[in-house]
Amino acid sequence: MSEQLAIFIDFENIALWAEREFFDFEITDLIEALQTRGPAVVKRAYADWSRFTRYRDSMMNNSIDLIQIYSVRAGKNRADIRLAIDAFEIALTRPLIHTYVIVSGDSDFSPLAAKLREYGRYTIGIGPRSITHDLLVRSCDEFIYLETALGEPADVNERSCAEIERARNLLEKALKAHGQRGDLPVMATRLKQTMLLMDPAFNEANLGYSQFKPWLEEHSDLAKLFLKDLQLYVAPLDYIATGYLEVTPEENELSGQQTVVKTERPAPARQPLEAQYRQAFTRMKMTSLDLSIRRDILRDIYRELNDHPGEQTTEELLDMLEERYDAAGLIRNKSMLRETLQLAFRQGAFNYFDQPVSPYAPVKLAPGIDSEAGFVGRAEADFVFALVRSGTEIDLAELAYLLLNDRNQSDYIQSLLDDLSKRGMIITRNKRYVLPGSGNIPFADDPALRILCRDIEQVVVPDGIQPGVDSARTLAKKAMVQRSQDFAASSNTYLLACRLEWDAIEVGEPGATLEDLRWYMASYASAIAGKLSQVNRDYGGARPYYLAFFALVQEDDPLWGRMRGLINPMLAYYWSNTGRELDINVSAWNLSMSSPAQIAVYAATHPSAELRRLWYKVTTDLAQINPSVLRRIANQLMLSRAEFPENARVAEQIEAILDEVSQV
Incomplete structure (x- = not known):
């Protein structure tokens, strides 16, 4: 029987982060992920629920006890204290x-986690x-x-590049520790346990790998893998293998004994189209729901x-559908619904009565x-448009096979392409579907991007x-690492990556x-904006790059x-630079902590x-470029x-x- 779990959620901490970072937080997804580890017999969330009313239904639908903590304007966050007392009591x-x-x-919560471990409890x-x-x-x-x-999906970014290097160092340290104990080769499961003891934050999923084995295989320059009794073992590269361990079984015709053969990884071939499509949809975080x-x-x-029509907002619509599916016993959480609705939204299938989209x-x-x-065709055209883009x-x-499970549905895919063409979203050039615009780079004529081009x-x-x-790609990864240390070097490297990809x-x-x-x-725009504003103090010159x-x-x-x-830091600096441009001291604004x-x-x-x-002028400029991000800010303030x-x-x-701006 799986071990029982107790889940304690500092909801205010998480919800406020989600709002600042424009992250759509769905508690159902989190609970479902945790319940794969065992039955959650205690589920409690702590917050002033008068401030988070829109989350209450989804919390109660997941049988989470809502612990009311009334807000105070100053002093210690009482949710922390109440959560710690409850956890230790249990x-x-x-x-x-x-x-x-x-x-x-x-x-x-660090002392609480440490004390729970002291009492023999496993803390996540x-x-x-x-x-x-x-x-x-x-x-x-x-x-x-x-x-x-x-x-x-884990994207490679500035933070993950540092995590990749830290994980590689962790692997070397863990193998060295097992070597000092004479415990080589070590079972992969034990090796991961050792790595978690050394660094609890290690998780191959953070680095884009679904399992530990593929991550190990990717770092064959640090370790080699062996099999014994269908178990995976790991050792450093300089480990001398004995005959009973093998990576690739191969009979030695002369001696009749098995030898250890290290397989060479073949040069990567171009992926089949279906794999390219799946990879593109995953990279672009598009829904992968079953067709039906x-x-x-x-x-x-x-x-x-x-x-x-017009009787509800999209949020109310999603809430209503979620309740209906839940009553019918259908597993369709709000995250699924939102992803599906986004397909239609991106293809202009909705009208907001001439109000700003919200x-x-x-x-x-x-x-x-x-x-x-x-309507269904308009929404599913978004898959096709994403590939063209x-x-x-x-x-x-x-594409018909991937989206419809039927290669004979080519006519339907063609009808989606025809619809996109009719709406002016794509054109044909040299027998290929491309975005409208001059040349192979359709957005080269976009006035807002002219400075980058x-x-x-x-x-x-x-x-x-x-x-x-x-x-x-190599240069982009290098620029990500440089970004935290040197805006100038990072922007130059990003720019060179842009040139190579463009060519x-x-x-x-x-x-x-x-x-x-x-x-x-x-990425280049963010780096050069940082260089101009934070290094050169050229706030006016940085503004077009922010835009x-x-x-x-x-x-x-x-x-x-x-x-x-x-998004969050770029917007914060975009607005704070207005004060700096006028030589006004903005240090009291506490940029590192303020949203x-x-x-x-x-x-x-x-x-x-x-x-x-x-501020009014630069906000108007931003409204002309990206009204939706301002709409989110207004909603947060309200x-x-x-x-x-x-x-x-x-x-x-x-x-x-x-x-x-909408009336201009």
Whole structure:
């Protein structure tokens, strides 16, 4: 029987992080992930639930006890104290519960985790990457980043590059420790236990691997693998294998004995189209729901909006559908529903009565969508559009098989392409479907991106750099590592990666994609903006690069998920630079701890009229580029309007700016 779990959620800590980082937090996904480890017999969440009413239904649907902690304006967060008391009380009174899960990033829970371990309880910490304190990580037996627990695909970014290097060092240290004990080769399961003892935050899923074995195979330059009795063993490269261990069994014809043969990894071949499609959808964080479930959800969305246009917001619609499915015993959580709805949203299938797009605005079907089949087709066209935008070759039969489980449905895929063409979203050039625009880089003419394209076009590739996508990818990884140390070096390296990817697309090199180019361009924009504003103090010169970043990173774009970790700091610095540009001291704004919404309030309500005017101007510029990110900020501010009246005033200003821009 699986060991019992007790789950304690510092909900306010997690929910506020999710709002700041534009992360759609679904408690159902987290509970389902944890219950794979055993039955959760205690589930408690601590918060002032008057502030988080929109989460209460999903919490109760997962049988989570809501512990009310009333907010106080100053002093110790009482949720921390109450959670710690409850956890320790259960540890003393319920000995059958062995595993304790603490969901928070707050280092104040470190003593609790340490004390639970002292009493022989296994502690698992779960918290967001960006706010979790290292002290909490090392106090737990095991620590899982919240994004990993929720199934977010691991993208290579600045943080993960450092994690990759740390994991490699950890592997070497663990193997050395086993070698000193004469315990080589070591079973892979024991090796992982040792690595977790050394660093509880180690988790191959954080690095993009579903299992430990593929991660080990990827680091064959540090360790080699053996099999014995169908068990996997690991040893350092200099370990001398004996005859009874083998990686690849091969009979020695002369001696009749088995020898150890280290297999050479073949050169990577170009992936089949189906694999390319799956990889593209995963990279762009698009839904991979079963066909029947996806279509059932889309049909239900259509019927509700067709029968009740404008009577509910998208959030209310999702809540209603989730309740309906739950009552029918269907496993379709809100995360699934939102992912499916996003397909239709990205293809313009909704109308918000000429209001700015928002999950909290009344919604109806867009003009021209007058049938269930038409709505489903409009939503499923998003899969096809994503592949065209990435520059991937379109094979009708292969795509029909992936999306519809039937290669004979090529005509349907063609109809989606025809619809996209009719709506002006794609065109054909040289017998390929591409985005409209000049040349092979369709967004080269975008005014907001002109400054990036100009910089890329001026790059001269050094003689020692090999052209192609592999070199571009290597340079991008190098730039990620440089970013935390040297904005100037990072921006130069990113720019060179952009140039190589751009050239590879122009010549039609296999593997060159517009999605990767846009990723490199957004990364370059963030690095050069950091260099100009934080190193050169050229705040006006940095502003076009901030705007270019937000022109690329839109909420309805897959790049949003890949760049989510930079959205928050980029927006905070974009607004705080208004004060610096006017030589106003902004150190009291505490950029490292304040959310973009708080920075907006500081700037918009500052005593300096000149600063308020400049904030209004740069916010208007941003509204013209990316209104959805401002809509999220306004929604965040409205959540705390009762406690902080000035937040409501700034939210109203942002709403007024959005209205003004939408009418131009």
